[in-house]
Amino acid sequence: MYQLKAVDKKFPGVHALKAIDFHVERGEIVGLVGENGAGKSTLMKVIYGAYQPDGGQVLIKGVPVRFANPRQAMEKGIGMVFQEQSLIPNLTVMENIFLGYEQQFVRFGVVDWKAMARAAKAQLAKVKLDIDPGMVTSKLSFAQRQLVELAKVLTLEERVKGDLVILLDEPTSVLSKEEVQLLFKLVRELTTRASFIFVSHRMDEVMDLSDRIYVMKDGAVVDVVARGGATAEAIQHKMVGRNVDKQYYREHLQAPYDASKVLVEMDRVGLPGRIQDISLKLHAGEVLCLVGTEGSGREAILRTIYGMLSATTGQLRIKGEDAAGYSPRHAVAHGVGYVPRERKVEGIVAGMNVYENMTLSQMKNHSRGGVLRVAEERALARDWIKKLSIKAHSEFADCGNLSGGNQQKVVLAKWRSGGSDIMLLDHPTRGLDIGAKEDVYDMIRAMSAAGVGIVLVADTLEEAIGLSHTIIVVKDGRIQKQFACEPGAKPTPYDLLHYMI
């Protein structure tokens, strides 16, 4: 009914989708699994019209179609239930359901609220939600909002001739077990009205709900499994199975760390709703990798060490000192550096040039009485531009105009030049091409050799395994398992995945 034929999508430096063949039949529930970065979200964006494929065909009932935007896709019956909910919190439930389609209730320029409420009530009945459609959305629970979102997508039924395809992006990630079961029951009943594409990190749920499962890896569909056609282990194996080039991650450069020198120590640290009972030690020269799915608490651990979140229970010690009540300012003063995932938001100031960005966290070292020694800053920047072979025409280059890899180098230089010896790296290679990734791996090895302790949240499992001395698997805010990763005796992705999901 809905079909993709050899669909291709490229971004600068990344081949995101490679000749994807995909189809959904009427009333079918199709699962979609893959690691972070395997191309699931790109594929979904192509399906609901946010991206246009570069090659291949999209067919509905055998007829080729092309969507310029999500609205056009909706008019052909393709709806999306977003992971990050797309309801506007200060509007009422019915206004949200009919957002952008209020015209049907307008008489002589006036909205007939009663008619809209009646219609909204009918939509909510489809998802068995008995609430007042005039309620303000922010008052609903998370699970209720998810259902409202589903009801909103189901309004397509009345508007569109033909069959519906509804995408569910990680719909269960914040629901309780009972809520998940209710949602699944509902989705199964709704197959009389629509087909579903279900994306989730939780393998058991995907296997429970889906009629067929597409397994994606590196932008390609590597297998299609029918219900009962494979065990969870077999599917997981297909998601990650890849021969890793040991050279790629500089494994031969991995040296043992100094176990006598503890830089960061967390003792049963907890933060309600984020992490619980986290105990770990980071040593000088150690690369400690936090592994887990999105939202498992990896980031919260990083941010707690950096002082952006403060733990409510347990103890955090940085270089032996109690770090309770720390702010990022204190953390920086104690030699902690943080390379965030969102370079544009927390990594570099676009509009400021290279040397200004590099010294931003350490202006005290280059000033007296608040007056900066600019010549010194520039010399430092020139030095690091050379050291890391940053491609910038000079230290005056606007960081906003550098490529992603070079921006990342500037961020790393910012902390390293300031003498940080505890580095927190959150997806340092995200969005970088292969060459730039290798540069980052080299830098991580060099830092480790220089006695810097590194807490890493890696982009892929291979990266985590290849780079780290120690791997800690986190799930639902708790540490599941700790692995030692000496070269030659590293765990496999499959070992880790087992504890992740």
Added chain:
Amino acid sequence: MTRRLSRETLIKWAPLLVLLALVIFFTALNPTFFSLRNFARIAIASAPALMVAVGVTFIIVMGSIDLSMEGTISLTAVAFAFIFAQFGGSLGGMGWIAIPLVLVLGGAIGLLNGIVHVKLRIPSFMASLAMGFVGTGAAILLTGGDIVKVSDAAFRGLLTVRWLGFPLMVYIAAFFLFVAWFIQTHTTLGRNFYAVGGGEDLAHASGLNVTRVRVTGFALAGVFYAIAAILVVARIGQAESVTGSNFMFVSITSVVVGGVALWGGIGGVWNALVGVLIVGVIDNGMVVIGLPDFVQDGVLGLLVIVAVVLSTDRKMVSFVK
């Protein structure tokens, strides 16, 4: 890439080109415009406005806005006149003490402004607007609505004593412009303004004390408003509760026309200078060619819209609140 660069270059130099074009335009219509006497007139009119514009530039670079200048100027001007009289009413005697005291007062008002904004978490435009009203009210309270004269010859020398055709106050304004430039480019504070304006989350994540930067910025702006107040008193020889009026429109117009981005992070004191001169030249030029002053306000208003339209990359801004 080249297109983007040329666009950036254009935006960078556009204000200066506009200024040159205006000078040529008015000179063509009336050659007396292009004379030292007339330039001195423009400089005198622009000197206090320049100080206000420089002060508010720091705030706008931080991505905030300060609307307290009118109240702050009125209050500091009146306070200056009173303190000056209190200490003998002469710059030759103890009257000079009024100058540092008033600068401190301006800084204190700005500090309060910043604290209200940051600690009570009130948007800067609202906090500063309210503080401005408080300042104007305090000025009325002090004067009872009267005008306070300052006629000390030594102090008025700021206006009357000329050097190379320009009165002393113009050099004083130039000196403080230089100070502002030094703060902007050579101090951690100046760098912090740009970091906060360019990305507040980032500044925080780099370990900056964003709260302190903001409060300090407002205090610094207050000091510059106080300098402006002293220059105004020197120019007109009196202080009253309406001394500060019209400075809000003129200064913010100047800063924006000069090319400082309202969302923060871009521009600086040179932009403020060029903007103040554009506004000064238009004001003066319209008088020289004989247009009524209400036309001037209209033209300035249009100019602000044009400047913002030119300087905003609307592809980047999804919606405007």
